[in-house]
Amino acid sequence: xxxxxxxxxxxxxxxxxxxxxxxxxxxxxxxxxxxxxxxxxxxxxxxxxxxxxxxxxxxxxxxxxxxxxxxxxxxxxxxxxxxxxxxxxxxxxxxxxxxxxxxxxxxxxxxxxxxxxxxxxxxxxxxxxxxxxxxxxxxxxxxxxxxxxxxxxxxxxxxxxxxxxxxxxxxxxxxxxxxxxxxxxxxxxxxxxxxxxxxxxxxxxxxxxxxxxxxxxxxxxxxxxxxxxxxxxxxxxxxxxxxxxxxxxxxxxxxxxxxxxxxxxxxxxxxxxxxxxxxxxxxxxxxxxxxxxxxxxxxxxxxxxxxxxxxxxxxxxxxxxxxxxxxxxxxxxxxxxxxxxxxxxxxxxxxxxxxxxxxxxxxxxxxxxxxxxxxxxxxxxxxxxxxxxxxxxxxxxxxxxxxxxxxxxxxxxxxxxxxxxxxxxxxxxxx
Amino acid sequence: xxxxxxxxxxxxxxxxxxxxxxxxxxxxxxxxxxxxxxxxxxxxxxxxxxxxxxxxxxxxxxxxxxxxxxxxxxxxxxxxxxxxxxxxxxxxxxxxxxxxxxxxxxxxxxxxxxxxxxxxxxxxxxxxxxxxxxxxxxxxxx
Numbered sequence: 001x002x003x004x005x006x007x008x009x010x011x012x013x014x015x016x017x018x019x020x021x022x023x024x025x026x027x028x029x030x031x032x033x034x035x036x037x038x039x040x041x042x043x044x045x046x047x048x049x050x051x052x053x054x055x056x057x058x059x060x061x062x063x064x065x066x067x068x069x070x071x072x073x074x075x076x077x078x079x080x081x082x083x084x085x086x087x088x089x090x091x092x093x094x095x096x097x098x099x100x101x102x103x104x105x106x107x108x109x110x111x112x113x114x115x116x117x118x119x120x121x122x123x124x125x126x127x128x129x130x131x132x133x134x135x136x137x138x139x140x141x142x143x144x145x146x147x148x149x150x151x152x153x154x155x156x157x158x159x160x161x162x163x164x165x166x167x168x169x170x171x172x173x174x175x176x177x178x179x180x181x182x183x184x185x186x187x188x189x190x191x192x193x194x195x196x197x198x199x200x201x202x203x204x205x206x207x208x209x210x211x212x213x214x215x216x217x218x219x220x221x222x223x224x225x226x227x228x229x230x231x232x233x234x235x236x237x238x239x240x241x242x243x244x245x246x247x248x249x250x251x252x253x254x255x256x257x258x259x260x261x262x263x264x265x266x267x268x269x270x271x272x273x274x275x276x277x278x279x280x281x282x283x284x285x286x287x288x289x290x291x292x293x294x295x296x297x298x299x300x301x302x303x304x305x306x307x308x309x310x311x312x313x314x315x316x317x318x319x320x321x322x323x324x325x326x327x328x329x330x331x332x333x334x335x336x337x338x339x340x341x342x343x344x345x346x347x348x349x350x351x352x353x354x355x356x357x358x359x360x361x362x363x364x365x366x367x368x369x370x371x372x373x374x375x376x377x378x379x380x381x382x383x384x385x386x387x388x389x390x391x392x393x394x395x396x397x398x399x400x401x402x403x404x405x406x407x408x409x410x411x412x413x414x415x416x417x418x419x420x421x422x423x424x425x426x427x428x429x430x431x
Numbered sequence: 432x433x434x435x436x437x438x439x440x441x442x443x444x445x446x447x448x449x450x451x452x453x454x455x456x457x458x459x460x461x462x463x464x465x466x467x468x469x470x471x472x473x474x475x476x477x478x479x480x481x482x483x484x485x486x487x488x489x490x491x492x493x494x495x496x497x498x499x500x501x502x503x504x505x506x507x508x509x510x511x512x513x514x515x516x517x518x519x520x521x522x523x524x525x526x527x528x529x530x531x532x533x534x535x536x537x538x539x540x541x542x543x544x545x546x547x548x549x550x551x552x553x554x555x556x557x558x559x560x561x562x563x564x565x566x567x568x569x570x571x572x573x
Binding site: 162166167168169173174175176177178180181182183188191195196245247249250294295296299 | 439440441442443444445446453474475481501502503504506507508509510511512513514520522524533534535536537538545549560561566
């Protein structure tokens with residue numbers, strides 16, 4: 001499935017989504033969250049946390065194991081390393097499956113699902129995976145899909161165990177990047193684009209401070225999040241500006257913190273959703289970008305056009321427009337690219353070059369512009385699922401201290417980067 | 432070897448697609464794919480033109496090796512082993528004068544870390560890696 005993109009809505013001109021309002025999210029479960037797996041507690045391994053999240057999602061929906069006929073997950077756990085060569089544990093933790101990943105087959109076996117007719121263990125990361133799940137239910141591949149997304153973090157410095165960074169050779173396309181120190185992942189290219197943005201619009205890194213502080217604030221109102229659980233204090237502007245430099249001007253607080261956790265969601269048909277425990281949250285559209293820039297480094301202009309195209313696809317498929325989006329939870333894994341989504345979707349009228357001014361306005365959840373009410377990944381740890389779960393909670397009206405005071409009928413959420421991402425348009429109403 | 436003290440660049444391993452590019456580097460020439468159907472340059476090398484989709488009209492064309500510094504930052508804590516002993520080190524994006532839509536990476540040998548003149552012109556140079564394979568680099572024009 002990872003290489004099959006035929007299900008994607010990644011082109012303009014595809015029209016209104018054929019399953020608009022006919023698919024709903026009816027359950028959500030969030031596991032415990034640790035900074036890293038301790039290598040001992042099996043309930044806190046990838047498999048253990050995935051089981052926890054899946055069972056919580058099924059219970060949240062008021063369903064039983066026998067109601068689930070689709071199992072969907074992603075192999076992209078960001079573990080960056082295997083548990084081996086360390087010794088494995090007794091079954092079912094006797095392979096990587098269960099420790100650094102939790103495949104559909106593993107979860108099916110461990111939880112004892114009997115009626116599954118669709119298994120997908122190789123879905124993309126959560127942004128497009130949520131679209132895949134919606135499409136699968138809409139197409140009738142399954143009626144009720146359990147979707148889970150584990151994020152894995154083992155001991156060791158982030159990125160330093162990536163085999164690519166240790167080799168002396170640079171094969172394939174990496175030969176045009178590694179010899180100059182380019183590091184894989186989103187940081188380098190998106191930092192370049194952020195610098196291009198600052199040069200073009202006359203802004204600077206400190207313009208991100210209000211966003212960072214507000215994300216931490218919202219994250220502290222998310223009881224299962226990393227900071228609420230483990231470091232429950234608010235960040236100050238001074239701490240942000242003087243944070244440990246990662247790559248100038250990027251500091252540690254611009255980077256979401258890798259964590260060990262899992263979230264799960266239940267997708268089903270609107271018809272099936274009618275009599276379940278939770279108020280359904282309907283899917284009005286899903287849309288994806290999976291392009292890349294023309295040359296070595298994608299440019300600001302290419303990313304701006306990528307998000308503009310994504311927005312056009314989303315408006316076309318959902319029938320909504322910028323003024324219709326109440327809740328907006330775009331990816332913030334690096335704070336440097338969140339502004340591309342804000343400006344590209346023109347949420348609350350923000351145009352190109354205006355994001356930092358918008359951040360400096362009132363973006364608190366109780367204010368008029370509750371941007372990233374989830375707290376994002378900077379506020380809760382790199383789990384990515386919070387973008388969707390907060391959207392669900394806001395539309396259900398169950399976000400507690402994060403509940404926005406403005407209208408919350410629709411939500412737009414997604415990740416990861418402007419040129420490679422998947423977004424969902426959600427609504428309290430099917431049409 | 433690099434003229435940047437301590438730097439051990441990962442060495443390019445040519446494949447069928449990009450071997451002409453790396454061979455040209457060993458001759459101290461910079462060649463890019465050129466689509467003769469739509470007159471578009473490509474870098475890094477590609478199997479087919481990303482504008483017209485043609486796979487049969489890509490030819491190698493030598494370019495002048497003149498560019499400008501777009502943006503830069505300083506790597507201070509690299510995850511790449513061969514860079515750790517060279518930190519801090521510049522990481523710059525260079526646009527090609529013949530087609531500013533084409534960009535290259537550079538560590539700007541000869542320019543002290545953090546003292547990069549953004550917008551300045553640069554010229555092509557070459558540096559040797561541990562296997563003898565040459566890689567293209569850029570130097571500020573003084």
